[in-house]
Amino acid sequence: MIRLRKRSITDEASLIAAIRKGSEKAMSALYERxxxxxxxxxxxxxxxxxAEDAFIEGFQRVFQHxxxxxxxxSFEGWMRRIFVNHCLQYLRSKSRLLSVETEETxxxxxxxxxxxxxxxxxxxxxxxxLLERLPKGYRTVFNLYAIEGFTHAEIAGMLNISxxxxxxxxxxxxxxxxxxxxxxxxxSRTNIL
Amino acid sequence: xxxxxxxxxxxxxxxxxxxxxxxxxxxxxRIRRGAAGGKQPFTSGKKHWIWALLLMGSLMLGGYxxxxxxxxxxxxxxxMAMGTEQESLLNTSGKSSAAxxxxxxxxxxxxxxxxxxxxxxxxxTKRAAETKQQAEATPKANPIRKEVPQQPQQALxxxxxxxxxxxxxxxxxxxxxxxxxxxxxxxxxxxxxxSPEREQQATSNAKPxxxxxxxxxxxxxxxxxxxxxxxxxxxxxxxxx
Numbered sequence: 001m002i003r004l005r006k007r008s009i010t011d012e013a014s015l016i017a018a019i020r021k022g023s024e025k026a027m028s029a030l031y032e033r034x035x036x037x038x039x040x041x042x043x044x045x046x047x048x049x050x051a052e053d054a055f056i057e058g059f060q061r062v063f064q065h066x067x068x069x070x071x072x073x074s075f076e077g078w079m080r081r082i083f084v085n086h087c088l089q090y091l092r093s094k095s096r097l098l099s100v101e102t103e104e105t106x107x108x109x110x111x112x113x114x115x116x117x118x119x120x121x122x123x124x125x126x127x128x129x130l131l132e133r134l135p136k137g138y139r140t141v142f143n144l145y146a147i148e149g150f151t152h153a154e155i156a157g158m159l160n161i162s163x164x165x166x167x168x169x170x171x172x173x174x175x176x177x178x179x180x181x182x183x184x185x186x187x188s189r190t191n192i193l
Numbered sequence: 194x195x196x197x198x199x200x201x202x203x204x205x206x207x208x209x210x211x212x213x214x215x216x217x218x219x220x221x222x223r224i225r226r227g228a229a230g231g232k233q234p235f236t237s238g239k240k241h242w243i244w245a246l247l248l249m250g251s252l253m254l255g256g257y258x259x260x261x262x263x264x265x266x267x268x269x270x271x272x273m274a275m276g277t278e279q280e281s282l283l284n285t286s287g288k289s290s291a292a293x294x295x296x297x298x299x300x301x302x303x304x305x306x307x308x309x310x311x312x313x314x315x316x317x318t319k320r321a322a323e324t325k326q327q328a329e330a331t332p333k334a335n336p337i338r339k340e341v342p343q344q345p346q347q348a349l350x351x352x353x354x355x356x357x358x359x360x361x362x363x364x365x366x367x368x369x370x371x372x373x374x375x376x377x378x379x380x381x382x383x384x385x386x387x388s389p390e391r392e393q394q395a396t397s398n399a400k401p402x403x404x405x406x407x408x409x410x411x412x413x414x415x416x417x418x419x420x421x422x423x424x425x426x427x428x429x430x431x432x433x434x
Contacts, residue, residue: 024225031221036213043214052217059220060227119204127208146202147209174201181201 012075019066027063034076035059038083044131044143045087054090058083084148088158091136118185130180138173145170 018026038058042051062082069078131139144150144158145166152163152170159166412418 027225028221031224035216035220037211039214039216040209040212044209044212052220055216056220056223056227059224063224119200122204122208124208124212127205128212131205131209142205146199146205149206174199177201177205 013071016066016069016075019063030062031059034079037076038079041080041083042087043128044147045084045140046090047132050090051087054083054087057090058086061086080148084144085158088140091140118181122181126184130177133180134173134176138169138176141166141169142173142177 015026015030019030035055039051039055042055042058045051046054062079065082069075131143134142140159141155144155145152150158152166155161155166156163412421
């Protein structure tokens, strides 16, 4: 009996090299590997119909510009950056982005404190719901700062706003999130009692 | 580097940094189609298109050259309207076993002379004159040729009546003819002249009802024209012209 061996492309470098040569199989493998993660990124920035479009266009952009990846840093980080930038560009092009308030406010989020055990019990889906409830400007800055890890200076450059505005947006986003989480925690305690 | 680490930030970062959402159905097909429309290498479909274009191009080129070659060998219709200028007169003399067949007459008769009426067709009058001079310089023992005096080149009448000739009065004409034709004529006029002795021999061998008088005939059939021309060239070589 002849046993056929299927060559699976597991190594990321060989996968990228195959994509550069135009291998559709390698593209499919890369899609299977990162599709869910990148869809999650898009969902954090955009609501559902727009997130799907941004997801598809983001992958197309990855395949078209894969030759620009020089191997510095992780490929997933490079892809994620492409998807984030595309989501921001999508927001800008659709004139949805950021009616960002320009006044700088002091950090009001520190007034509220949420217990650590309550935060640890929060489910991912619930956190996503909270993110979706945020205004777009707040959500974008919170995503970029809290989850992606950009600094205020970087966020100011990306969104064409000042650092103070970025800080203000972040503080307001935190305050709203803490309020919602506290209310949710109180409701759950009441229901238990 | 972020200076402040808020607990809410930490919670969201931990739980949503690698948050996964299943991609929508049909997304890969859309991505694949979009990537194929971008700067992807040649797909098999594009290769097929290139091969089809190459095949069509080669076929068109081949057809063009085939048409060109056929058109070059085909005779122009207006050349036939030129009348006697485009005609080549073959003046042969000799024995004709079958009077109705011009080809056989040409085969069995001896060539006394060829008068090219269409110098455009030949394009080699100089060469013909040279060959004629060579033939005159080295005459061969050909009694028929010796008997034939040269006559000025002129358009010959269509029939014997017009020419005022009778089969008993052979018209002899000797000219030089080209060895090959750049443009073969559409028709040839063959005038068969025969010596009295051979005429008598031919009429005695042939049947009375099947016998046709010698004279000028016009051959229109293309194949026959080619046959006659070949025979003339053969006879020319035979008599040393």
